[in-house]
Amino acid sequence: MRDELLLGIDLGTSSIKANAIDRHGRSMGIGVAPTPFATRAHGVEMTTDDLFAAIGSAIADLGVLASRVSAVGVASMGETGTIIRPDGPSDLPLVAWHDERGTEIVDELVAGFGADEVRRRTGRQARSVTSVAKLGWLLRNGHETGGTWTGVAGLTVWKLTGALAQEQSLAASSGAFDPVAGEYDREILSFLGLDSLVWAPARVAGTPFGRVTAQGAAWSGLPVGIPVTIAGHDHPVGVIGSGGDRTEVIDSMGTGEPLVVAWDAAASRGAHPSWPDQLGDLTVTAWPGTDRHMLLWETLRPGLAMRNLQRALRVDRDDIEFSAIRVEAEGLDLPTLVAMQDGHVSPDLLRRPAQEAWAATLEGYAAASADAEVRMRALSGVTGTTLLIGGGLRSRRWVEAKLRRAQHPVAMAQEREAVSRGAALLAGVAAGWWEAEGYPPADVIPLSGSDAAIGSVSGHA
Template sequence: MPETAIETLLGVDVGSTRIKAVLVDRAGVERRVAVGPTPFAAGPEGVEMGVDDLLTAVAAVLAALGPERRAAVAVGVAGMGECGAPLDDAGRPLGPVIAWFDPRGGEIVEQLTRSGGDGLAARTGRRLRTVSSVAKLGWWVEHGGRAPGGWLGVPELCVHALGGAAVTDPSLASRTGWYDVAARAYLSEVAEAIGVPLAALPEVVPAGSVAGRVGAAAAVRFGLAEGVPVTPAGHDHLAAAAGCGAGVADLVDSVGTAESLVRRLPAADGLDGEVLRAALELGVAVSARPDGEGWAALGRGPRAGPVLAAVIAALGGASLAELDAAAIEGGGVDGAELVEAALAGAALRVPSAPAGEVWGAVLEELARRTAGAASACARLAGPAERVLVAGGGARSLPWLRAKARHLDAPVWRAGVEAAA
């Protein structure tokens, strides 16, 4: 490393829409930031991406950081928690990464729900849906894929490509549908039901554990210094909560393609069945935290990213910044109808009103739905003292104002935007 180089830490966040990378120095000051698209694409089967396409996209984002990335002394990778790829015994991909929002796997969800019911849902911390890893991997095996020798989620695939072992962390494991969040152990009966050997699932280690070091080939491909330690850094929404310094009384509103409300659970001595059953009734997911120290509640907010993209397109393609500047609060437009249509993928019937009024109504409706998820978290973990908004949505001032009108605690913009 050149004598003038400043030592940095490299964080990578692989989201549903974008891949973000940031270099921060020892004082936590951002030195460089780069962003690129996540290479999901619609194909004959549905929305997916090849593992090599994913890694090529990550390499391109890291390259955009410039030569300063070679001064990084550690690398952590966070990201979406459900997507992953089956691997052979040598760690080579057997199939693509199917997008979590792709509808494949419905029959697997029905099968496991019939056999496991609420008992299984309580153990995994959430009701099974097609977004779960188990649904996608089960679909792949059922439709001709051979039983894998391994499986890794998206952040873990990146860690592995950088030189790390085939490991995951508790928060990422909690998103799969085959992990008991209270016992912190894999559910052998779920793996068996989808035809996957239990040994194929990665070892669970605390986020921040050294999974390995950047190897010679990875150093060339990703432009990093050889020998740098790499680690899984957690599920993106939980990593965002850690990154913005959330305390036990804070509710973190992590806004990306999807929106999650994150709140620590007061369960230092263990997570009992009563809490898990209450979470199910409230529609709140429960996850182990990335470091394995306790648990968190995750309220499911609206899929704001696709909604806003659909509204922007319907309004003629104006930028988000332009629409934010024109936003009108308290107009007569029905935001609920527009949000419902966007979530259903239907054509939007935009009323003959100023674009700013339409935009303001949509933000108001999204904020109202966020407040519903926040209320469910409060019933489980108690009222929050403040709300920290992180992610791309934190840049929108009218959206923050709308949230402040609907949420029961003061709303603050977090000091960091992304999980990285």
């Protein structure tokens, strides 16, 4: 039917979005609700009931559009999840991925296996953000952990369909999954005392994981019987929604700034890529909807650093962006940027004029990502365009700094709701509207060094 729509649900750290798109990939309406994380006695968390209420509110915000949905795709933050038992979800708190709980679990894991071995087994560094770190902490603090583990996207699919499922890129964020072999690491799970758990099977995004039941329809207002899929982890799904493809380097400019490239795991004969520790975190995950893999460099958190700098300088964000446009400054080095992300703003930086401090920080981030991009291209063999996506495109000064260092053509994605759109596109695969990667195109603008091209980036012209 011509009036059918696809629904993409984005379970983000700050907000939940329900995006209804048509057959041309255009958004017809977006419902939004705040993600109900709250700071409680042990840290940042939310309850399952509060999450369900927020998702229901975002879908209800679509009004009559919800009745026209013919398939659903769910993308989410990684790591955060819960256990589902035969009688429903457990009462475990849904611990925020960025919560510090689990640091001691990671220390034990590294002591037991070695950092290099954990990376070899899982395609990522051992970090406190992983699901196993949170689960280990919960187990040590009196919580029962028997049942089937899945992330918040899988929890949403269960609420809609009754099915227990997980998707590959989200399984990779657990900290105990080999994305190349496609299997959970039983030795890591046993070492952490988590081997009694059942881990929902990790399947390819776009696969119909279940269909909306009568109970799911009563909760959500969506039609009974429509297929539901897990689209995947928000960064990979955002690449799909913004129009990125396997020939490009995708630079997601935002609170975090992951660089993304496609990677041929077969060519490595099952080995994970080698990446020097001093260059930061490189992780292996799945390219949504395919059997290919994706590399993400995830060291940079520009949004956090700029927020900390803004507070230290006591300036208005728009004012400092405007005043720094024509300011020349040498970029800060990577250790200084990483320290700023953790809240440690250099006193020397604060002694400079505010616009110079701002420009130096943006130049530093542009230089760091440019250096990582060269290395990632060499590692992956990707030779195409650099595609800039994300909210950081609003900063003309930042984009200019990137363009000065560009060694390949640069383009700018126009889609601002990339994750929810990507989730909806993968719902289209589940519905049979198109094959994976046969999606309706997204709007992309080629950039050059001219003022005319850069002026389209921001209102600060």
